[in-house]
Amino acid sequence: MLGNLIGPEIKELIEERNFAALREAFSDWAPADIGECLTEIPEDEQAIVFRLLPHAMATEVFEYLDTEAQEKILKAMGHIEAARILNDMSPDDRTALLEELPGAAVAQMLQLLSPEEKAVAQSLLNYPDGTVGRLMTPEFVTVRESWTIAQVLDHVREFGRDSETLNVIYVTDDHGRLIDDVRIREFLIRPTTTLVSEFRDHQFVALRATDQASAAYDLFKKYDRAILPVIDSEEKLLGMVTVDDILDIQEEVTTEEMQKMGGMEALDEPYTTIAxxxxxxxxxxxxxxxxxxxxxxxxxxxxxxxxxxxxxxxxxxxxxxxxxxxxxxxxxxxxxxxxxxxxxxxxxxxxxxxxxxxxxxxxxxxxxxxxxxxxxxxxxxxxxxxxxxxxxxxxxxxxxxxxxxxxxxxxxxxxxxxxxxxxxxxxxxxxxxxxxxxxxxxxxxxxxxxxxxxxxxxxx
Missing domain, CATH: 1.10.357.20 (SLC41 divalent cation transporters, integral membrane domain)
Incomplete structure (x- = not known):
């Protein structure tokens, strides 16, 4: 379906300004496919099409766009629309956008954020460039080992909506120190009266916020993980990093190495946009x-x-x-x-x-x-x-x-x-x-x- 709609049909609907039909056409598409479609239509029409999307879907689609496309769409949107998108973005994707912008543009974007999201964005940007801290999201779910599974599930229902993923639930002590990570399936296959302390395995792997992001790939590969927690020097849980963010970094590293092996300096930016x-x-x-x-x-x-x-x-x-x-x-x-x-x-x-x-x-x-x-x-x-x-x-x-x-x-x-x-x-x-x-x-x-x-x- 994507291959057909992305061609003459979509172009025709855009030219006819048939926004109702466009909205209906996109309703069955995955966010990643819509993002790909946006990059293939003229720049002056991208923002028009983007505004047709329901708000929740628009944020997801926005996160699939590359930085250049994100910048152009934000510039074409009003402050209210841009603020809504930026506030709803996952913290790690928002950080990836902000770190690519000039200082003046970053300051302007930060002013569009709510006080809570602004504090989160600034805390992530404070980590050195290229470290795990820049990639992590501070949205996660923590439980105590003294809780029953019933208590854990109630807690997840109440607070899990804001977490980027619920594949792993983190167990912390009273001081916020990470003591284990448990896959969600472990909570679903046991009686609800079971205590977390009875089945957690006391084994977990964690990244430091100051670790180099390029080195984190080896840890994901070694332990075959899709998500890893991020801790500070005192073992306190700060956030988590997903494998898709690490793969993006690994792609950049591989690209730089290939360019160097080709007998030149790394370009540090896409070939199509470099001056x-x-x-x-x-x-x-x-x-x-x-x-x-x-x-x-x-x-x-x-x-x-x-x-x-x-x-x-x-x-x-x-x-x-x-x-x-x-x-x-x-x-x-x-x-x-x-x-x-x-x-x-x-x-x-x-x-x-x-x-x-x-x-x-x-x-x-x-x-x-x-x-x-x-x-x-x-x-x-x-x-x-x-x-x-x-x-x-x-x-x-x-x-x-x-x-x-x-x-x-x-x-x-x-x-x-x-x-x-x-x-x-x-x-x-x-x-x-x-x-x-x-x-x-x-x-x-x-x-x-x-x-x-x-x-x-x-x-x-």
């Missing part, structure tokens, strides 16, 4: 560094002018040698950075990884070396190209060089992320283009020195 001068600046820095690094290749080749003059055939295989080493290095660094990112590889594993990549590089080098050797021999045999009377020596030079270059590229690409991590730097900056550039220069040295040894007394 052209900022994007050029982000990309130019690394391009200049890589360009200057590649100039070392020309410097290295200057030292082998004599060899190239005597055996011009060597120059034919330079792209082959350099690309093979760069490709193997790029493969290795990409694998290791990803393995580090998901926790498969740690600093202490460096020797095991080096030994593995040494063997992998040797094997891959032998495969490519044999292909290179037989390719030259076959072209000579079929008279496709005449490499001269020393064609087999040239083939051997290329084959041995490929073994050395691929093996060196694999080890270098694998070890560079370890070196960067050891010095507290982001391994993602050891991007594939950077590794390829580094291996290009060293690959030349390997190639021409192998040629000096093997071709000595023949072509050299």
């Amino acid at each position: 052209l001068p900022r994007m050029i600046k982000k990309r130019a820095t690394w391009l200049i560094i890589l360009f200057l690094s590649e100039m070392l290749t020309a410097t290295a080749m200057q030292n082998y002018n004599e060899e190239i003059a005597k055996a011009t055939v060597l120059a034919m295989f330079l792209p082959l040698i350099m690309s093979s080493g760069g490709n193997s290095g790029s493969q290795a660094t990409t694998l290791i950075i990803r393995a580090m990112g998901v926790g498969e590889v740690r600093l202490r594993d460096w020797f095991r990884i080096m030994r593995k990549e040494l063997l992998a590089g040797l094997s891959l080098g032998v495969i490519l070396g044999l292909i290179g050797f037989f390719r030259i021999s076959l072209w000579q045999f079929l008279h496709i190209f005449d490499y001269g009377q020393y064609h087999w020596v040239i083939a051997l030079t290329v084959g041995v060089s490929l073994i050395g270059v691929v093996m060196w590229g694999s080890v270098t690409g694998a070890m560079l992320p370890f070196v960067l991590r050891r010095f507290g730097l982001d391994p993602a900056v050891s991007s594939a283009p950077f590794v390829a550039t580094l291996v290009d220069v060293t690959g030349l040295l390997i190639y021409f020195n192998v040629a000096r040894v093997i071709l000595h007394g023949t072509l050299l």
Whole structure:
């Protein structure tokens, strides 16, 4: 149904200003689908369509929009409508919006909030950027371990409406310290006279409000949780974080790492909205560094002018040698950075990884070396190209060089992320283009020195 309605029908209803039909059409849609539809219609019509939604649904839809769309809709709405939306948003989603706005806009938005919601918003914004405190919602349900299940359920009916989720009920002491978290199913499968203390398992996992949000993903993954409580230094329960918020953060981290691995600075904002001068600046820095690094290749080749003059055939295989080493290095660094990112590889594993990549590089080098050797021999045999009377020596030079270059590229690409991590730097900056550039220069040295040894007394 979504695919059909999002097309000509919806556009036609908007053009005809048939608001009654639009409202009826959207009544059967999920909030996420309506949010997707809003992003696909012209900006000047988004606010018009948004106003047609019932208030409760409008807030849900608003939370599914990206920050840019949220800003535009708020600007197009009156103060009363905007205040209603902001006050009804879940605290964590509202914080995500506010932290993306300029300071002046944040101050203006805060003035639209009720005193209670303003205090909540300011308390969350007071946590450092990138911490769990910025992601949590302070809306949760707590019970005491001395209560019966009947008391718990009565409490949930009375106060659970404001909680973001009721999948987990938190057990606290008289001082508000978290002592357990219990899934709601545990309350539903037991007699109502059972005390909470009789079945709580005394085992729970909690985040600190000051923990880095990017690190919280590992905890969610390790314990297979959809929700985790957030506590302060005194173990007092402050709020909870849901996995959808953590996945959003993880997506941002992954995007930044991919951009860095592509040989540039992280954009820090969507590609479609970043200003052209900022994007050029982000990309130019690394391009200049890589360009200057590649100039070392020309410097290295200057030292082998004599060899190239005597055996011009060597120059034919330079792209082959350099690309093979760069490709193997790029493969290795990409694998290791990803393995580090998901926790498969740690600093202490460096020797095991080096030994593995040494063997992998040797094997891959032998495969490519044999292909290179037989390719030259076959072209000579079929008279496709005449490499001269020393064609087999040239083939051997290329084959041995490929073994050395691929093996060196694999080890270098694998070890560079370890070196960067050891010095507290982001391994993602050891991007594939950077590794390829580094291996290009060293690959030349390997190639021409192998040629000096093997071709000595023949072509050299």
